[in-house]
Amino acid sequence: DAGVIQSPRHEVTEMGQEVTLRCKPISGHDYLFWYRQTMMRGLELLIYFNNNVPIDDSGMPEDRFSAKMPNASFSTLKIQPSEPRDSAVYFCASSLDSGNTIYFGEGSWLTVV
């Protein structure tokens, strides 16, 4: 299996632009998680899906952030408009079931200038 696949790996964008991060979970996994990692705040859960349905989005920082999972094999995290403080590494992860091993993607390194 190819593992959790994220794209882009690196993105540098100007403040105000829309950013879309993409994730392909491991086939058959029912849970998908979006995390953000910064030096100041460490690793934060933004949102997670179960069977494509958003379950908990309390970690989404504000309305500029949105996440979708239109099908079992694809999810997006969108930031519009982006701000410099959004600069972070965004990880996508998936697991077969709650309490099972979580598999992480390699992360999307976002820099907003």
Added chain:
Amino acid sequence: KNEVEQSPQNLTAQEGEFITINCSYSVGISALHWLQQHPGGGIVSLFMLSSGKKKHGRLIATINIQEKHSSLHITASHPRDSAVYICAVFMDSNYQLIWGAGTKLIIKP
């Protein structure tokens, strides 16, 4: 008080030493994860535990559900073990994953 606490926050040891990282939690959980993050940034899942003990190579993870405590041990440590080790628990009430702050491990040759 954090729901998941790790100790120590930082650990420097010589190659070959036996390493122990501890994790205590205060919530009901369905599982506990140990993860490793290398300086390059990628996160790797090491273990998922709901009871007992698991071993993989030089890594051993144990959990005591009654005491709400888990330990990660590294035997015969090596410089390539240098990384941040993160304990995370899956709450059994809402499936949310709560992270410890991580332990930064440096193994000197």
